[in-house]
Amino acid sequence: MTSELLDQALIEEATKKSGLIWVRGAGAPAARALWHVWHEGAVCLVGDGPGEQPLPGLTDGGFAEVTVRSKDKGGRLVAWPATVSELAPGSPEWEAAVAELKGKRLNAPDGEEMPRRWGxxxxxxxxxxxxxxxxxxxDDLAERPLPSPATTRQPIPAGLPRLLARRRKGK
Incomplete structure (x- = not known):
């Protein structure tokens, strides 16, 4: 009994404090780093829409493996199995989860319209x-990033090192 309570406390605290978790859905080839919120005893995620994170292998009624990293050092703290459920848009559970997720979503293109778009x-x-x-x-869980319009793999502009050096001299 005490071991179960300690496990639950570790899972909750580590997951609450971590900005990213790695989730491997059933049948997914690899774990994906996903942003999330901890709400009412569970991880809540939003995705699979335009401009949002993909959620491969995560199906309603399915299972997933979650690995949580340390916010300070980035090393793995705990891994735990999870059951997956999809929240129905407009339900009280969906509304509560979206209210939490909305506060954590960075760089949303549509601001206040975001919950309606998610629905x-x-x-x-x-x-x-x-x-x-x-x-x-x-294993190391390292995977090459998937292609995305949000990433750029281009060399830095030629003049940038000189510009940065000039700023440092001016201080």
């Missing part, structure tokens, strides 16, 4: 811990 075009998922913590994965 039309995205999925809001709830990942509930299903049992005690699991052994940490032995």
């Amino acid at each position: 039309r075009e995205c999925r809001v998922l709830r990942l509930v811990p299903a049992g005690s913590s699991a052994p940490l994965p032995s």
Whole structure:
């Protein structure tokens, strides 16, 4: 009993404090780094819509493996199994989860319109811990980033080092 309570406390505290978690859905080839919120005993995620994070392998009624990192050092703290449920748009649970998620969503293109867009075009998922913590994965979980219009892999402009050096001399 005490071991289960300690596991639950570790899962909750680590997940609350981490800005990213790695989630591997059933059948997904690799874990994905996802932003989230901890709300009422579960992880809440939004995605699978235009401009939002993809949620591969996460299906309503399915299972997922969640790995949580340390916010300070970035190392793995705890891994835990989860059951996945999709929240119905407009339901009280959906409204509560979206209110929490909205505060954590960075760089949203549509501000106050965002919850309505999520209701039309995205999925809001709830990942509930299903049992005690699991052994940490032995592999490194490193994956090459997926292609995205949000990433740029271009050399820095030629004049940037001189500009930065000039700013440092001026201080």
